[in-house]
Amino acid sequence: MSLFKIRNFWTTHSEHDESFDQNSLIVHKLNSDFDVIITASHSGILRIFNPNCTLIDNGGYQGFSPNDLVVEKSCDSPILQVATGKLVLGNPSTQLAVLHPRSLTVYSLVFHAGKTDHGNQSYLQVVYEHKLHRSAASFVIGPFGGCQNRDFICVQSLDGILSFFEQESQVHHVTLPDFLLPAPLCYIIKTDSFVTSNSGWEIISYRYKVLLDASEEYSDPIYAKPKMLSEWTYNLGEWPVDIQVINDVNNRQTWIVVLGEKNLFCLSENGQLKFMKKLDYCPICMHIYVIDTNIYTIITSETQMLLVYENTTLKWSAQSELLPVSLNKIFLKDIKGALVLLSEDGRLDCCYLGTEPSFFIAPPLNVPEIDFVKAEEELKNLEKTLADSYNIDPTAQNNTEKDLQVTLFVDSNIEICTYQHNIKNAASNYMCRVTIKLQPQRNFQEVQVSVYVLRPLKVVPSIHFFSNLCDGKTLESHVFVDEAQDVPSLELEIKVSLITNLGVPHAISKKTMLPATLILEACSPEKENTHRITLIINQSAVGLSKLFPEYIDIENQQSSPNAIGLRGPSGNTGTILLAKSSERYRLQSNSLSLLSVVLEQLILRLRRNFANASDFKIIFNSSLPSPEVFEYISEHFAVKNEVKKLKESLSQVCAQFRLIQKRLITKYRAKNPSSLKSLEFLLDDTHADILEAAGNLESENEKLFKCQINLSCALHLIKQLIGLLNIDDELVTYLNSIFCPLVNDIEGQAWEDVMDGSLCYLLRTVMAKTEKDRLRAPQTSFEEINNMAKFEKHFSQVLERIPKQNSLKESNDGLFTEETEIQPDKSDGSSSDQKIEKPIGSQYGEFSTRLLSARKSLMRRHTTGEGTNEDLI
Known part of the structure; x- marks a missing residue:
């Protein structure tokens, strides 16, 4: 636990969705005896605060009160910067200058005192304005x-x-x-x-x-x-984040302090370097002042640390509750010297640097006489323990989950979404709360909590970061649907990445399920649909009213007890049917993408209901929907190629636009420039082409995003159905890694390119038909897919061979083992059950000879024309 703390005694927050930067805060007396705080937002709202920090009975300060807001003015345009100075001729008072994008306005603060504090009146009067x-x-x-x-x-x-x-x-x-x-x-x-x-x-x-x-x-x-x-x-060698000037009154010198991206510089008025400090963090803002010829610099980092330097020596560091984008010093009536912090979203804090003393006083101990022989033995044992701890991997020795207890809780009660997002015409607009509790048992240098969901679900905030974590923390995030698309899965995963004080990294992962009511709503069931999936269980069937109680209408439960309808965020509907005379559940919908999350919910609730039955199984005996899934793949491939063409077209017109600009600059620099009408016409025409190409690319990217989500739903559906088949666990692991619902198209490598390489690897290794196919070298290169016919062939072959893997494994043909079994030689008349061990070198030699023989046979057939030029698979 750190001894150095930042103590807030006055806090306020902007009422609107405003943004601020390092030029949005100044502190000045402004014709008064004490400092006032002036803030200006990019939304055009100017505020002047006069904190009245009076002591209360418990020894603290009163905090913010409405009377502390002196002036609040709304301007017609954003405010870029505010400053004060003597800006009126013949007037010794101080005025306030406000900079807008296209104007500069000078105000004078007019104050009328009242009989009480709430009777005081203040307003800003425009003195003059420059356009x-x-x-x-x-x-x-x-x-x-x-x-x-x-x-x-x-x-x-x-x-x-x-x-x-x-x-x-x-x-x-x-x-x-x-x-x-x-x-x-x-x-x-x-x-x-x-x-x-x-x-x-x-x-x-x-x-x-x-x-x-x-x-x-x-x-x-x-x-x-x-x-x-x-x-x-x-x-300087780097871009300056901020430049400030400070005057040393005692030595009559002026110093220029420059905050760079990686270093802190102090220059004299003549450009001579006084000192330089290398920073091991990313700075955000700074404030400087002079005390007894020493330059003090206050810097805030991106990790919410506030650091105070005396020249180049770090004197103080403390963790702040907010990430300030601007800071300053203030002198109030009752507090001589405090800090003012302004965050990007408009939180304004007045604080001071303090400590947290410990009130525990250790009682006096009766120290016995030291036994030096026993102390020496204890020291040797301790040194041996330390040596062993350095030799052994700390990750295997320490139990991370005991050092940091992570509790994950998802609130089943959904709320109306209050975040601004891109959802359009969705069936639901809700969000649910996710609470994460961290309880450390020791200090951690860095802790980062990341929350993951599948698109179109979105988490705000998705990352929580802490440095020097020593106390318990409670984190909150909200999950909502960001687009009107079907959701592949409602699984939520958190990953906690932490670094101990010894610099050892650890990781903790936890998963849970979001409530189905977040995205699914009840609707009328349908009798006929295009896509159907039938599941069979080996136990007595459970009614849908028990599995999905939140979607059963109590009034109409008797009329349709064996069927429920569900509607997704995209408006697609699905139906779950329960057979009357058998233990079968049928899922049907006109959209294959909606069946992914419906199937996930049905499997989850069935397994939860039969958790006590050890022999419970869910069986899927039908064929996998490969043609329907490949339709999503073909659509994604076509849209991806169209996006690629539009990017190339946009790149060409942008290059043409830059060439025209260079030609215009050359014309401008000429001593006798000719007419520019032709170039101006060409420039306008090219600019219109850029706008058109950018608009087409934006709409096509939205279409690609929808195709990626639909394909993700189809892949997750295939992955769940594969898990219900009676196949080898090792093969299931391979298939789960390939049919991953995360569909990403990175620059230079699309999803189809990676998928085709993975499918070829499966077909040439664990899913090969014969041992001869296994002897061929597996594909390790990823090539760009230009023709979907070959990809469709590989995709269909994998899905067709999946149901046959159980029989192939029982035939003991060695397709699921890493080493080929070597049959014993029966020429000596020994029994077939006797095993003859061969040296490992002989086994490698036999394997290499068979591989070479197979390749020669293939080449001979190819040259003589006996075989066809088929694909290797």
């Missing part, structure tokens, strides 16, 4: 040019143009050289210069006077980019 000609990225405020008692504004656009505003009027604008993407921009008062980063990952500084002269020399900053001389440059 921007280009889309803005960020801005910075400062006394440019050494002016006194007033501040100017510099706005950086997305295309690298700096626009300068001297309060109510725009002065000039200039384009930054070597610009690619907007980088953090800051201003140094002491040197009157701007610091940013260019496309070469260099920290570069420009004097304000140089920028002013460049803007006066060239009237158009786009078509005539000036060659500006930088004051200094520093090769």
Whole structure:
């Protein structure tokens, strides 16, 4: 258990679905005695908080109250950044500047005091507004040019143009050289210069006077980019996440702190490196301040760790409850120095760094005299135990499940889904709650809990991560249907990956079933359907009202007790029938994809009902539905090829679009450019082709997603039916690994390519008809499938040979063993039951000779024309 903690004493959260970034939070006095918190969201909502943290009777703080929200203003456009400064001529007070994508607005906070706290009135009054000609990225405020008692504004656009505003009027604008993407921009008062980063990952500084002269020399900053001389440059070697400037009042120096993707840099005002710190994590944001000539840097990592550095020395680290995207320091009336954390979804916390003291005081012990002989023997035994523990594999020695107890619980009560997803015209729109409890018996360095379901089911959140886990945790996730498609399986699996303090990795896996009411609804049963599956059990039949009580209508139970109807998320319906005179269950539907989850539920409930019967079996004697499954495969193959063609077409028109752009740039740079109407027409026409190709590709990808789900349902159905056949367990393991319901088409290798290679391997090894076929080398390469005829042949052969494997195994022909049995030599007259052992070298030699003989015989038949040029299988 860590001693260092982050203590929250004031917390609030945005009421709407808003998003924030590192420029959405500032802390400033804003014409008051103490600091206030100003937040701005991308939804255009501006808030000003004045936390009133008063002590209560139990020694804590009051926390958030509605009176703490001073101003809440909704703007018409998103807010990119907020800042404060003296932005009105002749007014010594501080104003608030708000940057929108196409405008810059300056507000003044007006406050009217009331007789009580709830009678105070505050509002923001617009002082002036600037319309921007280009889309803005960020801005910075400062006394440019050494002016006194007033501040100017510099706005950086997305295309690298700096626009300068001297309060109510725009002065000039200039384009930054070597610009690619907007980088953090800051201003140094002491040197009157701007610091940013260019496309070469260099920290570069420009004097304000140089920028002013460049803007006066060239009237158009786009078509005539000036060659500006930088004051200094520093090769950073990585993209800067944030750049901040801090002034050391004691030494009268200014330091530039740059937070990179992998390192922390501190530069002087002249670009000289003071120190550098290599980070072993991914930083998110930072805040800097100076105490007694020492630079303190607060950094948050992607694992929700808050780390405090004094120069390059780590002084404090603690785990935060949220992942902040922006942080700052604040000085309140009752708390002199606190931290403000803002998360991406709008949670705002005021906290301080504290410790968790231990109130346990060990009682005094009567220490006896030390027996050195006994202590030496105990030390030797301990050293031997430690040595043995390092020599033995820790994963085999420690019981992981005892060290970390994982409890999985699925709530059977479904709720109305509150998540935004892509579901359209689905039969149901529900979600169920999944609770995971972790109870560690010792400390773990890292613990990650992943929740898996099959598409179109979706889990939110699907991953939970903890570092330095020492206390019990209760996790919650929600499962819902993301698309109006049939679900292959309702199985839910969690995988817990953990690393102990010794660096040893472990894994825990648990499975459970989701409630059927999440996706299936009761409907009227149908008499005739296209697809039928019949199951037989060796026990007395159980009524459907007992197996599926949630789908039986009590009022109509007597009218149709032996049939129930189920409707899936796609709207397809299925029926379960119970024979009146035999122990048979029939599943039928017009859609084969729906039968997967219906069959899964029937098998699960039958086995649960006959759990006490040791000889209970479910028998499937019919043939496997290979033609119906292959229809899904053919449809998936056709749509996949169409997606491939559309991607190639989109790549071609994009390449053409880039060539036209390069030609336009060449024309722009010419001293006497010719007419651009033809290129403009060609550019518009190509852009329209790109939009059309992208739209077609998007619709075809949606169709491919549906084909993948339907194929996944068919494969899971085949997998369940194979498990009901009376075949060898080893073969069932092979088939389950091949008929996996996860259908993925990765770049360069489709599902059919991998499936065909797996089918060929089965047909040439464990499912070979004769021993001669087994002697042929198995296929190990994966080739792209261009013709479905060969794939259909392999697929049909595997499904046809599955029911025959039981008889083949009983014939003892060696098809299911890794080594070929060698018959004893009967020439000496000994009995046939006598076993003659041969040296292992003789066995290998005989095996190789037979293999060579079989290959020569095959080649001779091929050259003489005796045999046909059939496939090897």
